[in-house]
Amino acid sequence: MRGFFKGNKSRFYTQVTAAVLLTGVLTACGSSSEDGDGTSASVWDQIQEEGKIVAATSGTLYPTSYHAEDSDELTGFEVEVLREIANRLELEIEFSEMGIDNILTAVNNGRVDIAANDIDITEERQEKFTFSEPYKHSYGSAIVRTDDLSGIETLDDLEGKKAGGAATTVYMQIGIDHGAEEVIYDNVTNDTYLRDVENGRLDVVLNDYYLQSLAVEALPDIDVTVHPTLAYFPNSQAILMKKDETELAEHINATIEEMLEDGTITDLSQQFFGGADVSSEPDVEIQE
CATH class of the missing domain: 3.40.190.10 (Periplasmic binding protein-like II)
Structure with missing residues (x-):
């Protein structure tokens, strides 16, 4: 890299x-087929x-x-x-x-x-x-409330905060590792997350910096911001x-x-x- x-x-x-977390027995239904000579394609x-x-x-x-x-x-x-x-x-x-x-x-x-x-x-x-x-290539950031940054300065401040996301993402696991209370969402759009931070159902959404920056920019009527100093988890x-x-x-x-x-x-x-x-x-x- x-x-x-x-x-x-x-x-x-x-x-x-x-x-x-992949639970249960996962079967290979369609991952391969047999050629005429009996070998797997x-x-x-x-x-x-x-x-x-x-x-x-x-x-x-x-x-x-x-x-x-x-x-x-x-x-x-x-x-x-x-x-x-x-x-x-x-x-x-x-x-x-x-x-x-x-x-x-x-x-x-x-x-x-x-x-x-x-x-x-x-x-x-x-x-x-x-x-x-x-x-x-990117790094982790956080969407928080504009007025008080949801009381978060460092990752350690996630203790007891309500963090929203999908169950098996890397970012949700980082939140859990730092004491956050997980609030699980299914396949929802950005406006749902941002409005729930604004209204207090969530304190924070942890995710990719570039994705979060553009989501906040695209929804200016929602009073949230990308945390100005919190950068963690460099990733690809x-x-x-x-x-x-x-x-x-x-x-x-x-x-x-x-x-x-x-x-x-x-x-x-x-x-x-x-x-x-x-x-x-x-x-x-x-x-x-």
Whole structure:
């Protein structure tokens, strides 16, 4: 990966070892099929045969995966990255919209081929899934009330605060590790979170800095703000695939590298992140 974050990255990776809780027996229903000679075809072979790749995403996470205003069109930074990858691999792409908990399960049991939804690369997830090369780098921030920053200056101040999010995200686990009371939401849009911080149902929403900055900017009528000094958990995001799908990963990685080198990902980043280039690691002071 390019560059270095300021601060201790390894500590935060060890804090999120319980971030992905996949319970029950996950069956591989459709992850492979048998060729005429009785051997199992790889996911990549099946994708090529069908001429289509199926991708899971939420459709509710602005600006990485969302529906354009007054339109059913799915768009966003990662949606367009996936579309371009499929185009360069000469494949059609089909999106399946679902919440993050279902996304992880759908990849694991073969209902979808890949997933992208600002999914953080963590050691725990790398044990269960295959990740592409990263194309986005960021760090954690917090949406809080404007008047008093919800009484939060450092991560230690999360003790007893009500933190909203999906059950199995890295950010929810960070909140829990620092004593926050979790308030679980399903696949809801940003305005729901922000209004609940404003009205006191929540104290804080922990999430990606770039996503939070644009969400607050897009909803100026809601009296919340991105915390001005809280920066933690340097992270990178990538495409998620089923464990050991090395052939599929090789084709996707080669395409991502090409798109990084020719500036396509930078152009898409600047389009969706207000001019920011999220393909480069930000230079910020990280709280330890």
